[in-house]
Amino acid sequence: MTNQRPTPLADPDRAAVTPPSGAPRPRLAFLGTGYLGTTYAICFAEMGYEVLGFDVDIDKIARLTDGEVPFHEPGLEELLKRNLAAGRLKFCTNLAQTAEFGDVHFICVGTPQRVDGMGADLSYIEAVVSGLARHLTRKALIVGKSTVPVGTAEWVEQLVGKHAPAELGVEVAWSPEFLQEGFAVEDVLRPNRIVAGVNSEWASSMLYAAHKGVLDLAATEDRDLPVVVTDFATAELVKVAANAFLATKVSFINAMAEVCEVAGGDVTQLARAIGYDPxxxxxxxxxxxxxxxGCLPKDIRAFQARAQELGAGEALRFLHEVDLINQRRRTRVLQLAADLLACRCGPAGPDLSGTRIAVLGATFKPNSDDVRDAPSLAVAALLAKAGAYVHVYDPQGMHNARRAQPDLTYAPTMTDAVRDADLVCVLTEWADFRNADPHALGTLVTHRRIIDGRNCLDPALWIQAGWEYRGMGRP
Structure with a gap:
């Protein structure tokens, strides 16, 4: 039965559902141990569940088994080691073992942008679902957490029907994730909502049992936790709609920054003023x-592509402009650099030859080592392409940055990056950069020029220290 309206997932009667394995609580398997699957697996083990993480990447599984998180996320490695030691958490590369273990299988593999278009590549979902279904020997619930185009859950049902024995009665549900890198542990343990797309009461009951730890924690802390139980299509759309809205909000204020720059306004004061409106x-x-x-850029493109396939492309035409505004902000830093350095601009753009530029930040946001589609690293590459001698430093993202942009020069410390620089660009708002002493840095550079690409610095302090300051959308 498909729910036609939101109904409470936290129904006390559902607590008594017996997992197919016969275990007291459902055993949870997380297929795909990237950022999403690893974080969920560790945090659900922390809530007392028996958890197994699966991946085809042997090296990644070995590192996790040894207590090493293969990416940076504050607080996660401590939880990993604690739950490995407690025996609640294991990792493997064996799909048959995973199928035998789990009552609820969460699909957490990537859905990157297709190489031949804007749509999402669902090949990883197809491979893991088909493989899992072939190995199942009892009833189970397969739950999608990956961000996917609307209609994917019904397709996954078809894959399960094709590869799993019909007598097992394997079911599918969809429950999107809403993790923020840098805050992911809190987002799993204390989510601001749970969304569940289900087709039966049994699926609802199993999802309740799988989330009981989260719901119990909220009840213990007397914290409201909204739960929306809905159909497949709505559950799939929730995540992409949320990301589209957030991307639109960012691009809106950046469009206002473009207007402020030509009108003489200050976008930071503008944002503050309109932000008071609830x-x-x-x-x-x-x-x-x-x-x-790895989410917003590819998700808004995949959303547009799927809407076009469904005949609703006109409805999301605005997302194309959202994407264009976002890309223009990167070239705006190049233009500001040329202005500050008084460099010539030819038909091919600014010529920054002979200048040394420090780029502070390589990750797309602080408290992460993720450099996927990072504006900071893209800007560094643009500056280097224009002829500048670019030195990049990031507190956590250096290894990934080197792999993504191997031709750039990377400095071991912030002071090494800025030493003898003609221009400093702060492009990721790490606390180390926000709290940097402008007087101390001023003694290291050749010229005191700075571009605040995140509007995260105090302009007055830097100007008082003798720096020529440029913000984004600020006079």
């Missing part, structure tokens, strides 16, 4: 070099 709010109104990462 209908607008101040979150995601930070003008700068734009958004990046």
């Amino acid at each position: 209908r607008i709010g101040n979150r995601f109104l930070q003008a700068g070099v734009g958004f990046g990462g």
Whole structure:
């Protein structure tokens, strides 16, 4: 039965559902141990569940088994080691073992942008679901957490029907994730909502049992935890709609920054003023070099592509402009650099030859080592392409940055990056950069020029220290 309206997932009667394995609580398997699957696996083990993480990447599984998180996320490695030691958490590369273990299988594999278009590549989902279904020997619930185009859950049902024995009665549900890198542990343990797309009461009951730890924690802390139980299509659309809205909000304030720059306004004061309106709010109104990462850019493109396939492309035409605004912020830093350095601009763009530029930040946001579609790293590459001698430093993202942009020069410390620089560009708002002493840095550079690509610095302090300051959308 498909729910036609939101109904409470936290129904006390559902607590008594018996997992197919016969275990007291459902055993949870997380297929795909990237950022999403690893974080969920570790945090659900922390809530007392028996958890198994699966991946085809042997090296990644070995590192996790040894207690090493293969990416940077504050607080996660401590939880990993604690739950490995407690025996609640294991990792493997064996799909048959995973199928035998799990009552609820969460699909957490990547859905990157297709190489031949804007749509999402679902080949990883197809491979893991088909493989899992072939190995199942009892009833189970397969739950999608990956961000996917609407209609994917029904397709996954078809894959399960094709590869799993019909007598097992394997079911599918969809429950999107809403993790913020840098805050992911809190987002799993204390989510701001749970969304569940289900087709039966049994699926609802199993999802309740799988989330009981989260719901119990909320009850213990007397914290409201909204739960929306809905159909497949709505559950799939929730995540992409949320990302589209957030991307639009970021690009909106960056469009206002473009207007402020020609009108003489200050976008930071503008954002503060409109953010006081409760209908607008101040979150995601930070003008700068734009958004990046492994979610927002590819998700808004895949959303447009899927809407076009469904005949609703006109409805999401605005997302194309959202994407264009975001890309323009990167070239705006190049233009500001040329202005500050008084460099010539030819038909091919600014010529920054002979200049040394320090780029502070390589990740798409602080408290992460993720450089996927990072504006900071893209800007560094643009500056280097224009002829500048670029030195990049990031507190956590250096290894990934080197792999993504091997031709750039990387400095071991912030002071090494800025030493003898003609221009400093702050492009990721790490606390180390926000709290840097402008007087101390001023003794290291050749010229005191700075571009605040995140509007995260105090202009007055830097100007008083003798720096020529440029913000994004600020006079």
